[in-house]
Amino acid sequence: MRNIKITLEYDGRRYAGWQIQPKNQTAKRQTIQESIEKTLQKILQEKIKVIGSGRTDAGVHALAQVANFKTHSKIPLEKLQKALNALLPEDMVVNKIEEVGPDFHARFQAKSKLYRYTILNRRYPSVFLRHYAYFYPYPLDVNLMRKEAQYLVGRHNFKSFYTSDKKIRNPVRTIKYIKIKNNKGLITIDIEADGFLYNMARNIVGTLLEIGRGRFPQGSMKKILLAKDRTKAGPTVPAGGLCLIRVNY
Numbered sequence: 001m002r003n004i005k006i007t008l009e010y011d012g013r014r015y016a017g018w019q020i021q022p023k024n025q026t027a028k029r030q031t032i033q034e035s036i037e038k039t040l041q042k043i044l045q046e047k048i049k050v051i052g053s054g055r056t057d058a059g060v061h062a063l064a065q066v067a068n069f070k071t072h073s074k075i076p077l078e079k080l081q082k083a084l085n086a087l088l089p090e091d092m093v094v095n096k097i098e099e100v101g102p103d104f105h106a107r108f109q110a111k112s113k114l115y116r117y118t119i120l121n122r123r124y125p126s127v128f129l130r131h132y133a134y135f136y137p138y139p140l141d142v143n144l145m146r147k148e149a150q151y152l153v154g155r156h157n158f159k160s161f162y163t164s165d166k167k168i169r170n171p172v173r174t175i176k177y178i179k180i181k182n183n184k185g186l187i188t189i190d191i192e193a194d195g196f197l198y199n200m201a202r203n204i205v206g207t208l209l210e211i212g213r214g215r216f217p218q219g220s221m222k223k224i225l226l227a228k229d230r231t232k233a234g235p236t237v238p239a240g241g242l243c244l245i246r247v248n249y
Helices: 032-044 077-087 142-152 200-213 220-227
Strands: 002-010 061-071 092-100 112-120 154-157 172-183 186-193 242-248
Touching: 002 077, 032 061, 032 077, 032 092, 077 092, 112 200, 142 172, 142 200, 142 220, 172 200, 186 200, 200 220, 200 242
Parallel strands: 061 242
Antiparallel strands: 002 061, 002 092, 112 186, 112 242, 154 172, 172 186
C-alpha cells in the first residue's frame, strides 16, 4: 500500500468547499474532495479516500492545499500527476505529487496554515480581480489595522471570531503572525495559525476593516477578543477574497 501526498491549487468559485457533504445534506455544487476522489477512482480503478489538510469553505480558493490518499496501484507518480491534471476540472491542478511514509496524515500532522485575504481598496472595481479580491471603496487607516491586529497574535480564545457550525469546538487557537501589506490599494492580510475556526479568518478581516474605516475605535480589537462574543466583532467578509497559501508540516 502506497501513501501519496499531493499539493493542489484550485479556484473555489464553483465548489461547496473542500469536504464531501453528508448524504442528508446534499450540496447543489460538488466539493473539491469529491471531485478528486472521483477522478482518482477513475484512474486507479479502486475506491480512494482523500484526506485534506483541512476544509476550505464554499468559494474559498487554494494555492497549495495538501492532501494524501492510499492506493495499491503501482502507477508512476509522474504518470499519475499527468492523468489527474488531464481529467480534473480546469479550475483544479495538482502541482506536486510525492510518495510519503505510511504514517503521513495531511490533516493531523499539519502544524500551521497560512491564509491570505485580498482587498481592492480604491474607488472603482477591477474586471480581473473581481473573483479573487474584495472590492472595498472606503478609505482605510492601514497603519491602525496593523496595530490592532497584533492583539490577536498568540494563543487566545477566538470565540468572538467563530461562526457557529453546530459543532462544539475548542475556540482556543494560536496565531503565529498577521501581516498587512498595501501595494497601491491592493491590500493583503496574511494570517498564519495552528488552526482556524469556521469563518475565523474572514471574521478577523471584517473586524479589521471596521477598525480601518473608523467604525470601531482604536483599542476595539483587544476588547472584542476578550469579550468572547461573536456579536461584538465585525461582519464576515466574502469568501472570494480568501486563499489558502501554504500548509506547514
